Each structure stands twice: as structure tokens, then as C-alpha cells.
Amino acid sequence: MKYFKVLYIQVIIVGWLFPPFAPTAKLISDMFINMIRMVIAPVIFFTIVLGIAGAVGRVGGKGLLYFEVVTTLAIIIGLVVANLIKPGIGVTHNSINAANVKVITDTKGFDWADFVLHIVPANIADAFAKGDIIQILFFGVLFSLGLKQLGSYGDTLKITFEKLSKVLFNILKIVMKVSPLGAFGGMAYTIGKFGFTTLVVLGKLMLTFYITSLLFIFVVLNLVTRLYGFSLWKLLGYIKAELLIVLGSSSSESVLPNIMAKLEKAGCERSVVGLIIPAGYSFNLDGTSIYLSLSVIFLAQVFNVPLTLGQELSVIGILLLTSKGAAGITGSGFLVLASTLTALKVVPVEGLALLIGVDRFMSEARALTNMIGNTVATIVIARSENAVDMVQYKAVVEKRNANAEGT
Numbered sequence: 001m002k003y004f005k006v007l008y009i010q011v012i013i014v015g016w017l018f019p020p021f022a023p024t025a026k027l028i029s030d031m032f033i034n035m036i037r038m039v040i041a042p043v044i045f046f047t048i049v050l051g052i053a054g055a056v057g058r059v060g061g062k063g064l065l066y067f068e069v070v071t072t073l074a075i076i077i078g079l080v081v082a083n084l085i086k087p088g089i090g091v092t093h094n095s096i097n098a099a100n101v102k103v104i105t106d107t108k109g110f111d112w113a114d115f116v117l118h119i120v121p122a123n124i125a126d127a128f129a130k131g132d133i134i135q136i137l138f139f140g141v142l143f144s145l146g147l148k149q150l151g152s153y154g155d156t157l158k159i160t161f162e163k164l165s166k167v168l169f170n171i172l173k174i175v176m177k178v179s180p181l182g183a184f185g186g187m188a189y190t191i192g193k194f195g196f197t198t199l200v201v202l203g204k205l206m207l208t209f210y211i212t213s214l215l216f217i218f219v220v221l222n223l224v225t226r227l228y229g230f231s232l233w234k235l236l237g238y239i240k241a242e243l244l245i246v247l248g249s250s251s252s253e254s255v256l257p258n259i260m261a262k263l264e265k266a267g268c269e270r271s272v273v274g275l276i277i278p279a280g281y282s283f284n285l286d287g288t289s290i291y292l293s294l295s296v297i298f299l300a301q302v303f304n305v306p307l308t309l310g311q312e313l314s315v316i317g318i319l320l321l322t323s324k325g326a327a328g329i330t331g332s333g334f335l336v337l338a339s340t341l342t343a344l345k346v347v348p349v350e351g352l353a354l355l356i357g358v359d360r361f362m363s364e365a366r367a368l369t370n371m372i373g374n375t376v377a378t379i380v381i382a383r384s385e386n387a388v389d390m391v392q393y394k395a396v397v398e399k400r401n402a403n404a405e406g407t
Contacts (some may be wrong), residue, residue: 036177036254039168041128041136043257047274048140049147050158060141062381063276067284068320073220074286075319078293079312081212087205087294088301111317120363133253134282141275174256204360205298212290213365221376228383229390231398232376238262238397239375243368252361252371256281259375267392268382276381281375287369291362292319295337299351311346 081086119138121127127135147154218232225232236243239262242255254352263273296315300307307315318340341349383386 049144071289074289075293077291082297087208088298137278213369252367266396267389269387272382276378286373287366
């Protein structure tokens with residue numbers, strides 16, 4: 001951990017004092033993320049196939065219900081905090097370069113019907129090649145159910161998959177040894193490319209977003225964890241290495257296989273972990289939901305467009321649909337935001353150009369909040385299904401003596 005902190009400071013200083021180093025830093029970061037992504041698809045597939053049981057429908061239903069409730073709270077919190085702090089007041093929009101956002105406004109926008117259709121892969125090989133999590137999840141559930149119906153006849157295939165899964169996690173252990181360089185290379189790139197001046201211009205928006213994310217994590221998620229009998233603080237301590245990696249890489253996907261392995265080690269059943277974590281990466285984007293709702297209010301304030309209560313309720317309704325597809329589309333944050341503004345028809349879509357410069361600085365908080373939200377969701381669903389060994393959980397996560405636990 002000490003090594004992480006020292007390297008973190010050193011790389012930020014290098015990125016700040018030597019901007020030409022930024023492309024090299026990005027190369028380091030991209031290589032690390034690619035090494036993680038190369039195992040994500042097979043890890044998710046094998047975890048689902050080896051872990052799914054007859055409770056798939058019930059677990060999946062509980063998961064989707066939980067996702068909907070929690071992301072709704074995230075959207076509402078984003079709207080409330082934005083209305084209280086008013087980060088867009090005083091920000092000028094005279095210098096907006098519409099060309100910067102032309103690529104976004106030229107797209108057809110997000111269509112929820114297309115997203116639902118996208119869940120079913122037309123070619124599973126293509127889904128694996130692209131690393132499309134939601135399509136792999138869908139195919140994996142069907143494959144596991146088909147394998148389950150074979151009974152003992154499918155045991156040899158299960159044994160083979162188990163061995164392949166162990167090989168993939170061994171590869172992951174090797175990759176994670178270079179995680180400090182990869183993660184903080186991403187931070188050096190951000191500082192070197194954008195500098196600190198961008199932070200000053202839209203600092204109030206960034207501060208508001210970080211405050212809102214912290215409120216969500218330490219108020220909403222903290223209450224949820226207490227309700228289900230486990231500590232958020234101790235859970236964060238257990239995944240602190242993954243938090244640092246996400247902070248540097250701005251990608252919650254960079255730790256997806258590692259989080260799955262850690263949750264299984266903490267006593268959560270593989271069937272729940274294998275279903276809820278991948279599904280959460282498409283349907284439980286708490287940080288992204290906060291960002292989207294906050295950005296709508298911010299741009300309305302910048303353009304001095306007062307939104308009525310009915311219009312803000314419309315924002316909630318629109319985001320409940322569009323935010324669910326944000327993980328599966330390239331440039332999803334801007335695309336979903338553009339679709340929301342287009343549907344609302346009162347805030348100029350061109351205002352997105354204001355957000356381009358600071359989006360990279362806010363992506364860390366988005367990714368962290370998304371990851372923490374999905375980790376908490378998995379344990380909550382596991383607890384509700386009695387699918388977590390709490391003696392093992394407390395021994396691993398809370399560092400308690402398992403022999404002294406009676407629950």
C-alpha cells in the first residue's frame with residue numbers, strides 16, 4: 001500500500017512537470033487495462049456456468065429490483081444536491097465550441113428498445129471478441145441452464161471449465177503485480193494532457209459531483225449495509241487495492257475479475273457473484289446515474305433555464321431508462337446525456353462541450369461509485385438468499401477469529 005501511495009505522487013508530479021510524458025503514460029495505462037480486459041469475458045462466462053443453479057430467476061429478479069431502487073435514489077440525490085449547490089451559476093457559455101460536441105449531436109441517440117435487443121447476441125463469438133459483458137452474461141445463463149439439464153453427463157465439462165477458470169485467475173494474479181504502474185499511468189496522462197487549469201474553470205461542478213458521490217456512498221450505501229448486517233468501512237478496507245486501481249485507471253472494469261474472486265473468497269456463493277456483478281455493470285451504474293442527473297441541472301443553470309418540478313421528474317423518468325444502457329455503448333456518458341437533453345427539449349445539447357474538458361477528472365468518481373455500488377449489491381443479494389457464509393465473511397473481511405463467531 002505504501003508503494004502505491006509513493007508511486008501515485010511520483011507519477012502525478014511527472015505528468016504535471018513533463019506534459020510530453022502524457023502519451024507514454026497513456027500507453028502504460030492502456031496496456032494494463034487491456035491485460036485485464038483480455039480475461040474479463042472468459043472469467044465471467046466460466047463463473048456463471050460453474051455457479052448458476054435453479055435460483056437464477058429469483059436472484060436475478062431481486063438483483064434487478066435492487067438496481068432499480070438504488071439507481072433511482074442516486075438520480076434523485078444528484079438532482080437535489082445540484083439544486084442546492086447550484087454549480088452552474090456563474091459559469092459562462094459564450095466560449096462554447098459547438099464543433100466539439102458535433103459528433104455527439106450527430107448520433108441518433110440512445111434507444112432503449114435497441115438496448116433490449118442488444119442484450120441477445122446475434123453472434124456469441126463476436127460478443128466474446130468485443131468483450132460485451134451483457135451479451136456474455138445472457139449467453140452464460142442460457143449455457144449454464146442447458147448444462148444443468150445434462151445432469152451427471154455434463155460433469156466432465158464442468159471439471160474442464162473449473163480448471164480453465166483457475167488458469168485465468170492465475171493469469172490475473174500475474175497481471176495484478178504490475179497494477180501500480182498501469183493504474184497510476186492513467187492519472188499521469190490526465191494531469192499531463194489536461195493540466196490543473198481545467199480543474200479551476202469548472203471546479204465547482206467537480207466538487208459538487210465528488211460531494212454527491214460521497215454522500216451516496218457513505219449515507220445511502222452505508223445505511224443499506226447496516227440494514228443487512230455488515231460494515232461498509234470494513235468492506236472498503238478489504239477492497240482498498242482495487243479502489244486504488246480504479247482511481248488511476250478510471251475504469252471499474254479493470255478490477256471486475258478481482259472483485260469477483262475476492263467476494264467468493266469472502267464467502268459469497270459463486271452463483272450470486274457470477275450473476276450480480278456482471279449484471280450490475282450494465283444495470284447498476286450508481287456513479288453514472290449521479291453524473292447524468294447532476295449534469296442536466298448544471299447545464300440548465302449555465303443556460304439560465306429554470307426547470308419545473310414536472311420537468312425534473314421527467315429527468316428522473318428518462319434517466320431510469322437511458323442510464324441502464326450507459327455501460328454498453330462507446331462514449332456512453334455523453335451519448336446518454338445528449339439523449340436525455342434531447343428528450344427534455346429545454347436545455348441546449350451543445351452545452352455538452354462544457355463538460356468535455358473535465359469529464360476525465362470526474363470519471364474516477366463515477367467508476368469508484370459504480371464499483372462500490374456493485375460490490376455492496378452482491379453482498380446484499382447474497383445475504384437475502386442466505387448465499388454467504390458470514391463466519392467466513394467476518395474472518396476474511398472483518399478480520400475476526402472465525403472460531404469465535406457463532407453466526
